[in-house]
Amino acid sequence: MSDALHERVQAFIDGEAASFDALACDIARHQAREVEPVRRLFAAEGVVPEALATAAEIPALPTDVFRLRRVGVKADDERVFSTSGTTADARGHHPMRRVDTYRHGALTWGRRLLFPDVERLRTVALLSPEAAAPGSSLTFMVARFAEALGGDASYHWDGTQLDVEGLRARLSEGEPALVAGTSFAFVMLLDALGDARLPLARGSRVMQTGGFKGRTREVEPETLRRQVASCFALPETSVVAEYGMTELSSQLYQAGVRDGDASTVYHAPPWLRVTAVDPGTLEALPEGEMGLARFVDLANLDSAVAVLTMDRVRVHHRPDGDRVRLYGRQPGATPRGCSLALEPFLSGDA
């Protein structure tokens, strides 16, 4: 079992001096023994687990595999998070034997980037309540934020519709709030409010995440940030985008709340290493070049520590964590013929 690794990763998250590479390689060795797709990938790539010396040598598992196979150790799962594909065929799953490391990482990075300046905040979620969405890693995370921020939380999404009146009432209560939700839920709210505004108390902040998934019109990220800030009468730096996905256990945030930085750069925690790789060779690219995002996420302990996504990024490495700019999805194969494309079957972001 991986309990000792969980303790080591939690200590790393707490800042205990340790080698990222050594820990990542130990986790990869555990997964090469216990997680069938990882074992197969090591064998196919000719990588000997015992010979691993750096995180860069760990073969990264494509996120597609989370849709096609169980990517987890053979054990009872404390939780199984699912991607938000629109059909069962498109949905991927991330089983977790223990969620405490996920929770610890999410709370630690949330405290640094999203609520570094406050102990208590009301949480207003444009999400389903946790009991109604037990497979949503986003809902799980926001529920843990709510507990950490005093427990005053409300949820305003029923799976298909936004509870606009409930939100209106809740947001008018006058206390600072963390308003968290998906990008499409914020667009629904903006559309429902029209020209009306819902000024929030000073100290409030917004966390928005994810794409639109065809549920609403699409809005450019910077436009959405500006419109949300205007709607809530907040500075744009108080509207923070999160980047996460079900296949990962760690998250990246923009640094508006912490640094007053209004840029669209995402900050990775020290326990998440991001590398841009060449889409054709999967070789690491020089710093700043655009490529596919390859993550080594120490909190992905009982699944796959190295994950290859379809998102295009540029990465700058900094001692306190990687800085990442997003450039959308890598296109699939050039369309030709009338054969069915792969894209409807690929796993979506959380």
Place this chain on the structure above:
Amino acid sequence: MRRLEALLAHARHWADAHHPAGRALRARLRETSVLSSEGLELALAHLETEVSLEASRRLQERAALHGAPVVHVLLAGNVCVAALRAVVFALACAPRVEVRPSRRDPALAEAIAGACPDVTLVSQLAPAPNHGVHLYGSDATLRELSLPGRALRFGSGIGVAAVRGVEEVPMLMKDLVAFDGAGCISPRLLVAEHPRQLLEALHGALETCDVPRGALTDDDRAALTRARRTYAAIGAWAEGQHHALALDPAPQKLSLLPPLRAAVVVPADTLERWLPTREITMIAGEGPIASRLAAMAPRARRAALGSMQRPPLDGPVDLRPLA
């Protein structure tokens, strides 16, 4: 029927590499097609040039259910010979046909319009409410289209081949190589009792194929790289210079390779549990596996292995919207 016969007479010229019309079409197709020169010649060998009495009768029956004064046809960035069948069906439905060709591959549509006075190329479809509209394209594109008129939507699909043994590999190879496996009736999923044997035998056969695949783009290479790694983690992968095959030994969901002369091989035992049937446009092969597939997807066409890409000229290749 006279218009159909006249159009097929032109098709015989287009299929003939030595006829001036055939040479002209090839010159134009070389500007637009993603296929290699050899692949293009093989594609043109699949151009329909004859229609049997039986096929003609079924064509007329199907068309009679969708008759209209004018039919408007939106062609997809399609396999390069597909425009002919689409126009044949439209002409069977209506005295006059307007075609908006694919921007990527307009060559055959242009030739057809040049040869057939009842067919006009347009840059935008403008149907009246009593007109017929035949839309060919990806499901995503078709969902976004909203036009007046009575629409038939021919979306994306896949061909599934039921393979009884390695002795059927030469026939299967014919189906996979034509159009680089990118048609909606091309074999993308290969079902076999002994999938690993099939993977190895087909891989070996494809290594000897003398029709090169069309040139790959960077995005194609990236899609293959990703697929290679995905199947390394779940099954097996066999790749040659001009093809790729994957094995999923215990499928739980449909997975596909990019349509680059590539297919996934799966075992037959659990098909009913995981294979979504709405996507299946063609089932090829004989025997118990093919029968099971046909029961699961009754609207799909049937063909013998080796004939997947040559359905009779009795209507659109994708019969799902007509069922």
